[in-house]
Amino acid sequence: xxxxxxxxxxxxxxxxxxxxxxxxxxxxxxxxxxxxxxxxxxxxxxxxxxxxxxxxxxxxxxxxxxxxxxxxxxxxxxxxxxxxxxxxxxxxxxxxxxxxxxxxxxxxxxxxxxxxxxxxxxxxxxxxxxxxxxxxxxxxxxxxxxxxxxxxxxxxxxxxxxxxxxxxxxxxxxxxxxxxxxxxxxxxxxxxxxxxxxxxxxxxxxxxxxxxxxxxxxxxxxxxxxxxxxxxxxxxxxxxxxxxxxxxxxxxxxxxxxxxxxxxxxxxxxxxxxxxxxxxxxxxxxxxxxxxxxxxxxxxxxxxxxxxxxxxxxxxxxxxxxxxxxxxxx
Amino acid sequence: xxxxxxxxxxxxxxxxxxxxxxxxxxxxxxxxxxxxxxxxxxxxxxxxxxxxxxxxxxxxxxxxxxxxxxxxxxxxxxxxxxxxxxxxxxxxxxxxxxxxxxxxxxxxxxxxxxxxxxxxxxxxxxxxxxxxxxxxxxxxxxxxxxxxxxxxxxxxxxxxxxxxxxxxxxxxxxxxxxxxxxxxxxxxxxxxxxxxxxxxxxxxxxxxxxxxxxxxxxxxxxxxxxxxxxxxxxxxxxxxxxxxxxxxxxxxxxxxxxxxxxxxxxxxxxxxxxxxxxxxxxxxxxxxxxxxxx
Numbered sequence: 361x362x363x364x365x366x367x368x369x370x371x372x373x374x375x376x377x378x379x380x381x382x383x384x385x386x387x388x389x390x391x392x393x394x395x396x397x398x399x400x401x402x403x404x405x406x407x408x409x410x411x412x413x414x415x416x417x418x419x420x421x422x423x424x425x426x427x428x429x430x431x432x433x434x435x436x437x438x439x440x441x442x443x444x445x446x447x448x449x450x451x452x453x454x455x456x457x458x459x460x461x462x463x464x465x466x467x468x469x470x471x472x473x474x475x476x477x478x479x480x481x482x483x484x485x486x487x488x489x490x491x492x493x494x495x496x497x498x499x500x501x502x503x504x505x506x507x508x509x510x511x512x513x514x515x516x517x518x519x520x521x522x523x524x525x526x527x528x529x530x531x532x533x534x535x536x537x538x539x540x541x542x543x544x545x546x547x548x549x550x551x552x553x554x555x556x557x558x559x560x561x562x563x564x565x566x567x568x569x570x571x572x573x574x575x576x577x578x579x580x581x582x583x584x585x586x587x588x589x590x591x592x593x594x595x596x597x598x599x600x601x602x603x604x605x606x607x608x609x610x611x612x613x614x615x616x617x618x619x620x621x622x623x624x625x626x627x628x629x630x631x632x633x634x635x636x637x638x639x640x641x642x643x644x645x646x647x648x649x650x651x652x653x654x655x656x657x658x659x660x661x662x663x664x665x666x667x668x669x670x671x672x673x674x675x676x677x678x679x680x681x682x683x684x685x686x687x688x689x690x
Numbered sequence: 691x692x693x694x695x696x697x698x699x700x701x702x703x704x705x706x707x708x709x710x711x712x713x714x715x716x717x718x719x720x721x722x723x724x725x726x727x728x729x730x731x732x733x734x735x736x737x738x739x740x741x742x743x744x745x746x747x748x749x750x751x752x753x754x755x756x757x758x759x760x761x762x763x764x765x766x767x768x769x770x771x772x773x774x775x776x777x778x779x780x781x782x783x784x785x786x787x788x789x790x791x792x793x794x795x796x797x798x799x800x801x802x803x804x805x806x807x808x809x810x811x812x813x814x815x816x817x818x819x820x821x822x823x824x825x826x827x828x829x830x831x832x833x834x835x836x837x838x839x840x841x842x843x844x845x846x847x848x849x850x851x852x853x854x855x856x857x858x859x860x861x862x863x864x865x866x867x868x869x870x871x872x873x874x875x876x877x878x879x880x881x882x883x884x885x886x887x888x889x890x891x892x893x894x895x896x897x898x899x900x901x902x903x904x905x906x907x908x909x910x911x912x913x914x915x916x917x918x919x920x921x922x923x924x925x926x927x928x929x930x931x932x933x934x935x936x937x938x939x940x941x942x943x944x945x946x947x948x949x950x951x952x953x954x955x956x957x958x959x960x961x962x963x964x965x966x967x968x969x970x971x972x973x974x975x976x977x978x979x980x981x982x983x984x
Contacts, residue, residue, distance in 0.1 A: 665825055
């Protein structure tokens, strides 16, 4: 690929006159500006402006039709004192975030440890483990409502073979969130692939030395594997938490399908079905903003989400910084 | 040696005593048992979906797992049950245009952030990471208001056009990849008098193809799988629904037809699975680069 460039004799660069270098310097700055322009505009238009606007809206009454009117702290006061579903939605979001993060990290680690020690067929297993992670979330949610159908679903029939009366899954307020957590495990392929790559980077000599010293498998795992992949573990945990805070699609679709209604057509009676047990914070925000058109109020909710996710973002960015992600490898 | 595990191979290989060989065999057996069990649990849902999709209406409502009559024409019927061709075209439009515009805008950004040195570069790179991690619901309201003023709500353009201005995750992924190409390639091209644009197009794009391909794949996949965006902007306008939005409401219309619902589910999953089998390597490499390289 350097053939094109080699046509030019390269002598000029050795002793370039100062004037020309200055001109090149200006040209270089213009090039950087031109290359960066899309992001500079995008950052301003789709991140900085909306972040400021959300903050401003959060102090107003705004229904999209009339101009916003100043409301002071009213939205925030209502949010924390009178919103009937705020704490339900926060509780559900925390539950799902913790369950899915812990489930995925533990399961992902087990799957990756198994995969790394298998020689033959490891590629096939990796493909099979990763495949469900690609499934469109709507399709996966729909499939799980079918699989976990209390009366005719394959899962409860399988349990029936062992004489176990399966739960009502997506139709039982106590089981709806665990059902979503199971769905979260099915789509954990990304974490498995990340862990597997990290495990393959651990130098094999460490294990050889340890097994010569008589360390058993569990001791090796605790004192070699975990420390070696701890940056990746932290990354997986924190990014999973940030994703959990946004939990929306699976809960909306599973709730709607299990209740036999549709969220799209504007009927929101069954949002969070059954009995608000799957209503997450982003769903409640969406409902307030885009179905009830309480946009000022929803903006106050958005600021809460912004603050909480901001904390985890700072943790993650710091972690990435100390892992040297901002630096060049030479 | 087939039964030794990857980590326990010692430099000096003597015939292992019988009890050691036995315990190695047991651990081999245990590992494969766990792997096979997970594989079955992961594949079974797909198998049940495929089987139900070719059952009759009535049988899909029974506990039967194996089709008594194979109704392959369900895949034809489902196109009559909903205008899937339109939704498919909308999904494709969204995914293809988003990916194309993303490449146009984000490759130069990733280049400037990895192949050129300038003040403020790292600071701007952190804005990319923060933007990538920000929950979309946080800033959805003012952006929606913006598009409403432009009378573009109800269409997919509010989801496509922002890709003209760089996509944070794609920039991140490509930057992480491009930075691993040794700087000496750029430097020698600069010595030869090549402009940065020439270096980008003739040196870095060819060398960075795997990273760029991975970013393109994930961009396509994210658009194809997106539900929040199309629901927000096209929920009220059925003509512009994508497959995800349509599939989510399919079952409410065809309540007792799990067979058709599952056939539709298969059709929505299929393009993604085909894409994966053609580009498995790029997907896997892309994921590794999106995780922190330990």
